[in-house]
Amino acid sequence: MTGSGDATRDADAPSRRRPEVAVARSSRRPSFVWYLVVAAVIALAASSAASAAGAGSRPSPANASPTAAAPESGGRIADEVVRSPAAAPASVMTAGFDPTKVALGISLVKSGFVDPVLVTNAGDGSGRLFVVEQAGRIRIIDGGTVLATPFLDLRGSITSGGERGLLGLAFHPNFATHPYVYVNFTDRNGNTAINRYRISADPNVVDRASGGRILTIGQPYANHNGGNIAFGPDGYLYIGMGDGGSAGDPGGRAQNINSLLGKMLRIDVDHSSGTKHYRSPASNPYVGRTGLNEIWSRGLRNPWRWSFDFTTGQLWIGDVGQARYEEIDRALRSGTTPAGRGFNYGWNVLEGRACYKPATGCSTSGKKMPLVTYAHSVTGAANCSVTGGFVYRGSAYPALAGGYVYGDFCSGRIWVLDPMTGTPAHPVLVRDATASPQLAISSFGLDDSGELYVCDRAGGAIYQITATTKP
Numbered sequence: 001m002t003g004s005g006d007a008t009r010d011a012d013a014p015s016r017r018r019p020e021v022a023v024a025r026s027s028r029r030p031s032f033v034w035y036l037v038v039a040a041v042i043a044l045a046a047s048s049a050a051s052a053a054g055a056g057s058r059p060s061p062a063n064a065s066p067t068a069a070a071p072e073s074g075g076r077i078a079d080e081v082v083r084s085p086a087a088a089p090a091s092v093m094t095a096g097f098d099p100t101k102v103a104l105g106i107s108l109v110k111s112g113f114v115d116p117v118l119v120t121n122a123g124d125g126s127g128r129l130f131v132v133e134q135a136g137r138i139r140i141i142d143g144g145t146v147l148a149t150p151f152l153d154l155r156g157s158i159t160s161g162g163e164r165g166l167l168g169l170a171f172h173p174n175f176a177t178h179p180y181v182y183v184n185f186t187d188r189n190g191n192t193a194i195n196r197y198r199i200s201a202d203p204n205v206v207d208r209a210s211g212g213r214i215l216t217i218g219q220p221y222a223n224h225n226g227g228n229i230a231f232g233p234d235g236y237l238y239i240g241m242g243d244g245g246s247a248g249d250p251g252g253r254a255q256n257i258n259s260l261l262g263k264m265l266r267i268d269v270d271h272s273s274g275t276k277h278y279r280s281p282a283s284n285p286y287v288g289r290t291g292l293n294e295i296w297s298r299g300l301r302n303p304w305r306w307s308f309d310f311t312t313g314q315l316w317i318g319d320v321g322q323a324r325y326e327e328i329d330r331a332l333r334s335g336t337t338p339a340g341r342g343f344n345y346g347w348n349v350l351e352g353r354a355c356y357k358p359a360t361g362c363s364t365s366g367k368k369m370p371l372v373t374y375a376h377s378v379t380g381a382a383n384c385s386v387t388g389g390f391v392y393r394g395s396a397y398p399a400l401a402g403g404y405v406y407g408d409f410c411s412g413r414i415w416v417l418d419p420m421t422g423t424p425a426h427p428v429l430v431r432d433a434t435a436s437p438q439l440a441i442s443s444f445g446l447d448d449s450g451e452l453y454v455c456d457r458a459g460g461a462i463y464q465i466t467a468t469t470k471p
Contacts, residue, residue: 097402097418103468104400104414104430106439106454110141111461115165117227119445119453119462122171128204129447131455131462134165136185140204141462152183152197152206159186163245167227172269173235181206182214182237182269184229192217192225194239196269196277214269214277217260221245224261224302232266233310234338236281238296239265240303240317248322248357249348254299257291262347264303264317264340266296285342297331299345299367305443308339309391309404314419315339318388318406319370324377325352326386327370328406330419343368353424371425372417374408381433384410387441391419392465394450400467405444405452407431412439414454439463 109129118132129141136155140147154166168184179199187193198210219225224242232238243254243262254262266284273279280293287293306317313333321327331340345368348357352373355362376383389406400416406427407414414431431439440458444465447453452465 096420099403099416099418099428099430101470102399102403102416102428102430103470104405104416105466105468106431106463107466109453109462109464110144110146111459112146113139113460113462115442115457116455116460116462117165117167117442117457118169119443119455120169120171121446121448122175123173123448124171124175125448126203127448129445129453129462130169132166132169134167135160136166138166138169138183138206142204147204149205151204152181152208154183154185157188158193159188159190163223163225164190167225168229170229170231170237173231178270182229184227184239186219186225187216190222191219192241194229212277215239215267217241219244219261220251226300226303228303228305230306230308232308232315232338233313234281235270236266237269237278239267240300240306241265242302243300243347249301252348254301254347255344255349257286257295257298260292260294262298262300263295264297264300265294267294283337283341297340297343297345297368299343299347299349301347301351303388304385305388307388307390307444309393309419311391311393312419313339314391316388316391316404316406316419317345318386319345319347320385321376322351322356325354325373325375326383326408327352328372328386328388328425329368330371330423331368340368345370369423371421371423372406372415372427373424378411381411381413383408383413387443389444390446390452392450392452394446394452396449396451397465397467399469400452400465405465407439407441407444407454409441409457412441414439414441 113131113133115134116131117134120130122128130151131139131141136158137153138151140151158166164186166183166185170182172178172180181197183195185193193213194215195211196214197206200207221244223245226240226242228240230238241261241263243249244251253259266281267278268281269278271279280287284293284296286295300319302320303317304320308315315331317329319327319329329345331343333339344366349362350356350367352370374383385408387407387409391404392400403416404419405414405416411433413429413433415427416430417425417427437459439456441454442457443455445453454463454465456463
């Protein structure tokens, strides 16, 4: 997606520089349920553990500067927010998914796409897959056939290239009665735009003339646009925003509660408020206090791909790192409170679990520590950009049921972990960089049966994830 003179690369990265995010790569290929009973047990465990942690388990959304970090806990815990040493320990969970038993495979679904960055479903039982191409088209795979007419074509009316383009797609959670789709793209001025469209009389084509702007967010630089949008279990639209770009968050936007950049946003698109074509739910942490009403959580660098596990209410975020570490963040629902409310994920104070600014002696108190971090510099093909995935709740591959799957764009590695594991987690590598075909993993996605897919951006292909049980 970026040319040979990629302006989106970090100015302060090491001499072997790497592009910033999964979509910001050259088109050259890199070198290199569970059944219902089990799902119910997992959901009960998550809810019980979160309730035990109580309201104090969430960091205050105020700009406080708490003190020292508590020691990390092993075992299976509800979550980890670093608190004062006097805080009560998190509750222990029961045993579940075993990632060491997974033998992962992939099966080609369709190829011939141009820079695919997302695959998803409408949740309507139609079995259709929707493939988002960065330049502005959305294609449909229906019954194994790619339909000739695009579902939506925004080419020519958006900015595309580098980390810009058509980056996100979400279907209204009540799509049968509210036939609306929402897209996240870079407008002609280089800003983030969220638009809503209505489906035409043809269910496979959007009515382009019905488009309306929901939200525009100014972008000071060309990179770190985030891009993912999704409806949560609560029916609200969540929007993952990068920190505005350049390198190192020079404007300090991720920690600034008066900026929408570097945040997870949460809005109600079924209602308006004044001149806004949405409203901020009253349960958002900054409503009625200092800070922007749309903010749900802060301290994100570039949350390229993230997802909800609707069985447990967990929120999983793949946040792209600066120059050393990638991270996976996990937030658990706390009683009836949706996952992640008021969390501070740490950037740019932290990169992963390491101090970033300042380089030493930073305060981790009040920060939501990552569940997983992994380094760029490893034996073999280098890692560079995390692509967050999903907890698998399909039925075709019981060996994978209940496991969280994610990958790295540059190396093509795929890992799986137990979503109820303690922090820090110990994921299992299930597809190495040497596997064929090599993948440039721009996204994972689900069909409406919960089966899991992966986008190979460089190869222009969509693969289904398969799994068997190791002996």
